[in-house]
Amino acid sequence: MNPQDGLSPPAATALRAALDQALARVLPEQLAGPTADVLWWALLGTLILAVIQVSMLYATWLERKAVGRIQNRLGANRVGKFGLLQPIADMVKMLTKEDITPSGAHRWVYNLAPILVVPPAILVFAVIPVGAGLVATDLSVGFLFFIAVSSTVVIPIVMAGWGSRNKYALIGAMRAVAQIVSYEIPQVLSVIGVLLMAGTLSTQGIISSQGVAVPPYGSFPGVWFVLVQPVAFVIFMLATVAEIERSPFDMPEAESEIIAGYHTEYSGIKFGMFYLSLYFLTIAAACLGTILFLGGWQAPLAALSFIPGWVWFSGKTLLLVLFFMWLRGTLPRLRVDQMMGFCWKILVPLALANLMVAGLVGKLAKQADASPLFTLAGFTLANLVLVAVAVWLLVAWRSRVGGPAVGLRPPTVAEGAA
Amino acid sequence: MTDNWGFVVVFGLIALSIPILAMIMAWLFRPHRPGPIKQSTYECGLETTGETWIQFRVQYYLYALVFVLFDVETVFLYPWAVAYNQLPLFALFEMFLFLAILALGLVYAWRKGALEWS
Numbered sequence: 001m002n003p004q005d006g007l008s009p010p011a012a013t014a015l016r017a018a019l020d021q022a023l024a025r026v027l028p029e030q031l032a033g034p035t036a037d038v039l040w041w042a043l044l045g046t047l048i049l050a051v052i053q054v055s056m057l058y059a060t061w062l063e064r065k066a067v068g069r070i071q072n073r074l075g076a077n078r079v080g081k082f083g084l085l086q087p088i089a090d091m092v093k094m095l096t097k098e099d100i101t102p103s104g105a106h107r108w109v110y111n112l113a114p115i116l117v118v119p120p121a122i123l124v125f126a127v128i129p130v131g132a133g134l135v136a137t138d139l140s141v142g143f144l145f146f147i148a149v150s151s152t153v154v155i156p157i158v159m160a161g162w163g164s165r166n167k168y169a170l171i172g173a174m175r176a177v178a179q180i181v182s183y184e185i186p187q188v189l190s191v192i193g194v195l196l197m198a199g200t201l202s203t204q205g206i207i208s209s210q211g212v213a214v215p216p217y218g219s220f221p222g223v224w225f226v227l228v229q230p231v232a233f234v235i236f237m238l239a240t241v242a243e244i245e246r247s248p249f250d251m252p253e254a255e256s257e258i259i260a261g262y263h264t265e266y267s268g269i270k271f272g273m274f275y276l277s278l279y280f281l282t283i284a285a286a287c288l289g290t291i292l293f294l295g296g297w298q299a300p301l302a303a304l305s306f307i308p309g310w311v312w313f314s315g316k317t318l319l320l321v322l323f324f325m326w327l328r329g330t331l332p333r334l335r336v337d338q339m340m341g342f343c344w345k346i347l348v349p350l351a352l353a354n355l356m357v358a359g360l361v362g363k364l365a366k367q368a369d370a371s372p373l374f375t376l377a378g379f380t381l382a383n384l385v386l387v388a389v390a391v392w393l394l395v396a397w398r399s400r401v402g403g404p405a406v407g408l409r410p411p412t413v414a415e416g417a418a
Numbered sequence: 419m420t421d422n423w424g425f426v427v428v429f430g431l432i433a434l435s436i437p438i439l440a441m442i443m444a445w446l447f448r449p450h451r452p453g454p455i456k457q458s459t460y461e462c463g464l465e466t467t468g469e470t471w472i473q474f475r476v477q478y479y480l481y482a483l484v485f486v487l488f489d490v491e492t493v494f495l496y497p498w499a500v501a502y503n504q505l506p507l508f509a510l511f512e513m514f515l516f517l518a519i520l521a522l523g524l525v526y527a528w529r530k531g532a533l534e535w536s
Contacts, residue, residue: 041428049432095440096447103457104470115437122433126426136429137422144496145426165470166459178478181485188492195499264460269444273437337535340481344524344533348488352521355495356514359502363510366503 016040044136048125056279057087063325070329097268102164105265109163114266114273117156120149121280128287129204131297131309142203143195146288147188150243150281154180157252160274161262172261175336176252179242182343183249187239189351190232193358194225194292207296223372224300226293228379231354231386233293235347237323240289242343244281247328251336286320287313294320350390357382480532484524491520 019040023032061076061083068075076083101110127142129135139145154177161173195201198209210224226233242249253261263274290296294316297309334342361382365375459466498505498513527533 037424038428041425042432044425045429045432048429049436095444096449097444098449098451099444100452100456102459103454104459104466115434115441118437119430119433122436123426123430126429137425139422139426162471166461167466167470168461170470170474174474174478178481181489182481185485185488185492189488189495192492192495192499195496196502199500199503201496201500259460268448269440273440340535341533344481344484345528348524349521352517352524356517359510359513362502363507367507 048136052125055283059279059283059321061087066325067329094269094272099268102265104165106163109159113156113160113163114270117153117277118273120152121277123149124284127203130313134310135204138202138204141201143201151184157262164265166265168258169262169264172252172258176262183239183242186235186347186351187243189355190235191292193229193232193355196358196362203291207291210295224295229358231383235351240285244285246324248331248334249339250333251339254333282324286317289320290316354386357386484527484532487523
């Protein structure tokens with residue numbers, strides 16, 4: 001939807017032209033251009049916001065239904081047909097609920113946290129392309145922008161935990177920080193393998209370097225990166241679930257241990273802001289997975305490319321969101337020591353090894369001038385070898401220490417357990 | 419490719435306005451009846467004991483230190499990854515050396531027990 005990239009839908013281009021003309025009539029020449037830009041950006045931003053807001057509301061409905069079905073319940077079904085108005089009812093409830101500020105809280109920090117937790121979760125959608133040319137701004141550092149902005153939610157989370165002056169909230173906040181910063185490492189390391197193939201950080205560029213030809217926008221060689229780098233995809237998905245604090249990695253808000261973690265003391269709309277932010281981040285993470293590994297808005301076969309790109313993009317994103325919900329409905333919560341051990345002792349070394357393997361195989365295929373099919377076979381073989389070696393090492397480690405690998409079991413008395 | 423940072427600024431302002439507007443709306447609609455019991459710290463009905471803002475266990479900070487090491491590393495990896503297709507085989511092995519040094523750092527932290535949650 002960027003008028004400069006030449007790929008905007010005709011309706012957007014026409015609207016932009018009409019806006020330019022209308023402003024040129026009422027404003028002096030120097031002012032008309034910038035004003036049109038700002039108005040256009042505000043229009044685009046509001047449109048994106050409306051779309052993700054509706055998606056978020058119905059993601060909460062979908063989650064209730066999906067998890068309900070997994071647990072043999074019906075899920076929300078009272079408000080409206082199939083409970084479809086439930087998200088609206090929730091919103092009204094949050095808006096009209098009394099706001100309680102604990103008397104011991106640090107007022108500024110406590111009240112600022114729910115305001116600051118939302119913008120990063122919205123801002124990441126600026127670089128998410130939903131179709132060819134359908135991106136608000138195709139930054140050349142798109143992926144870096146996404147990671148940088150989304151990781152700033154850590155700061156309001158600490159503010160919430162610290163400002164509440166509640167021990168459970170503080171523990172939850174500390175857990176959240178340790179978890180989010182730790183899992184960022186395997187997440188980014190696994191994606192660098194993909195960036196090697198794509199040769200760009202732009203989200204549109206990453207999509208263009210995988211998938212099949214889409215007639216009006218030229219043809220792109222290659223295949224989806226999930227086929228080239230399956231191990232990277234698995235690491236990325238696991239690390240992402242931890243990044244967005246969803247079950248089974250939801251220790252920061254484990255209700256059986258620390259009430260609700262860092263948002264224990266928040267009620268009404270302030271709690272709603274944390275909820276909003278987490279759901280926005282969930283959708284954004286699913287979008288990122290689609291962009292990096294599932295070919296973004298591209299059809300799986302050239303014959304299917306008559307279906308518009310945004311349909312493919314939404315479908316793939318919805319699949320990943322449903323996958324997150326399926327995880328939540330199926331897996332029990334981990335322990336904190338298991339979670340940190342899993343990150344640093346298994347995911348980080350595996351991601352490093354995967355990066356080296358991807359770099360080596362890609363370069364060798366290029367040096368040997370291998371055909372795409374042969375290159376893909378090479379990557380598949382390399383990934384299989386990598387998984388085999390990793391499993392062998394894990395089994396060897398397990399037999400040496402006896403029982404589950406260190407970090408995946410409670411510490412023994414000899415190791416200093418209380 | 420167009421680097422349109424102007425949009426990012428405008429979109430950031432819109433994003434910031436959402437929680438502020440929501441707070442103002444809630445402030446208009448919600449009841450306000452504070453009380454000493456209601457405003458006490460919520461710790462499952464028990465009186466809170468001791469100071470909350472204490473020095474926290476060192477384990478969290480050790481993870482943060484290891485994180486800084488690896489985060490700076492990934493910053494160096496981005497330009498390498500983007501230029502990868504134009505680089506000769508030699509540059510690949512240079513990067514392997516860099517990764518090996520960092521892996522050594524991870525092994526050191528592991529052996530020193532910085533990764534143990536005890």
